[in-house]
Amino acid sequence: MPALKGLEGWKEIRVGSLDPDIFRYDESFQNLVPEAIDQIKSAALQGYERIRRPAGVDHPDVTLRPTSDFNFAKGNLFVEVMVADFQSDLKKYLEGTQNSVMRSAKDLAAWNTAHAELALPPADPNQTSIDRSIAFDKSSDIWQRSMERIRKVxxxxxxxxxxxxxNVIIGPSDSWFSQYSAATGYQYPLCSLPLGQSQSAFLEYEDG
Known part of the structure; x- marks a missing residue:
């Protein structure tokens, strides 16, 4: 990797930057506190500058398809694929365990229901994804259609x-940017770079 060659290696890196005003979590996932958003944006831009300065090429405001393209009428494409795969994936995992009494998603759902005070706390008293996976119609083409759309995006x-x-795209970590790497089957590796122990790495606002 060029960056491992030291400062000289960074000249081989050609960076494109995503606009942090566009590529960030929305209100469906994040409590949008203006002061926090402003500080996160400022810290992200400072991080951008540290990466872009030694890079050989810098393209600001690179555009990607919106992450909403990973959604459809029933929800998120990745979630639909995981729901479809969960039963078989869990079964394979449990086959490799020695001490677990559970052998299927149905066993897990039954245990959760029987131990609701532990497994289904008041703050999130449901196991919808597990139940959906158990009820998933294996003859359905939803898995195939979801994967086709993911690959298109x-x-x-x-x-x-x-x-x-x-050869590098940088974006804020408070976003769904990771979905693009997941969609490619991680052909394009994703890494996180900490902002460091600087004042910009800590939120200054007080909530409440």
């Missing part, structure tokens, strides 16, 4: 690298 990532002639 995923193609935007290598297309963007080619369009801007870049």
């Amino acid at each position: 995923e193609q935007n990532f290598p297309d963007t690298l080619e369009k801007y002639d870049i």
Whole structure:
């Protein structure tokens, strides 16, 4: 990796930056506190600058398809795939365990129901995803259709690298940016860079 070669290696990196005003969590996932959002944006831009300064090429405001393209009428495409796969994936995992009395998703759901005070706390008293997986119709084409759409959106990532002639895309961690890497089957690795022990790494606002 070029960055491991030291400062000289950074010249091989061609960086494209995502606009933190566009690529961030929305109110469906995050409590939008203006003071916190402003500080997170400021810290992200400072991090951008530290990466972009030694890079050989810098393209600000690179665009990707919106992460909402990973959603459809029933919800998120990744969630639908995980729901469809959960029963079989859990079964394979449990087959490799020695001490667990559980052998299926149905066993897990039954245990959760029988021990609701432990497994289904008042703050989140449901196991909807497990129940949906158990009830999933294996003859349905939803898994195939979800994967086809994920791959269609995923193609935007290598297309963007080619369009801007870049080999790295940077974006704020408080976003769904990771979905693009997941969509490519991690052909394009994702890494997180800490902002460091600086004042900008800590929220200054007080909530409440």
